[in-house]
Amino acid sequence: MSDWTPRPGTLGTDDYLDGNALAGPLSEVFAIDITAAVGTCSGCGTVRAIAEARLYVNAPAKLLRCPECDGVWLRLDERDGRVIVDFRGLTQLTITLG
Numbered sequence: 001m002s003d004w005t006p007r008p009g010t011l012g013t014d015d016y017l018d019g020n021a022l023a024g025p026l027s028e029v030f031a032i033d034i035t036a037a038v039g040t041c042s043g044c045g046t047v048r049a050i051a052e053a054r055l056y057v058n059a060p061a062k063l064l065r066c067p068e069c070d071g072v073w074l075r076l077d078e079r080d081g082r083v084i085v086d087f088r089g090l091t092q093l094t095i096t097l098g
């Protein structure tokens with residue numbers, strides 16, 4: 001059972017908060033230099049710093065690819081005054097705080 005799986009009988013209908021409750025914790029996480037974070041590739045399991053991955057900018061969105069298997073770790077799409085970040089190529093992102 002992963003850390004994200006609720007134990008049977010422990011998750012009731014009132015056991016959640018509005019997503020706004022993450023504003024504080026996420027502002028701390030994303031205020032750091034993300035390139036120092038360590039990612040785990042969902043394709044091959046490689047564990048490397050974001051700064052060691054390969055960034056491709058000649059596409060509609062910026063693509064960060066795994067240095068081992070070339071799988072897409074992160075897709076960053078900036079348009080219409082918004083930034084959309086897709087992290088689905090990483091199974092885990094480890095950030096060392098302060």
Ligand SMILES: [Zn+2]
Pocket residue numbers: 041042043044045046066067068069070071
């Ligand atoms: Zn990989």
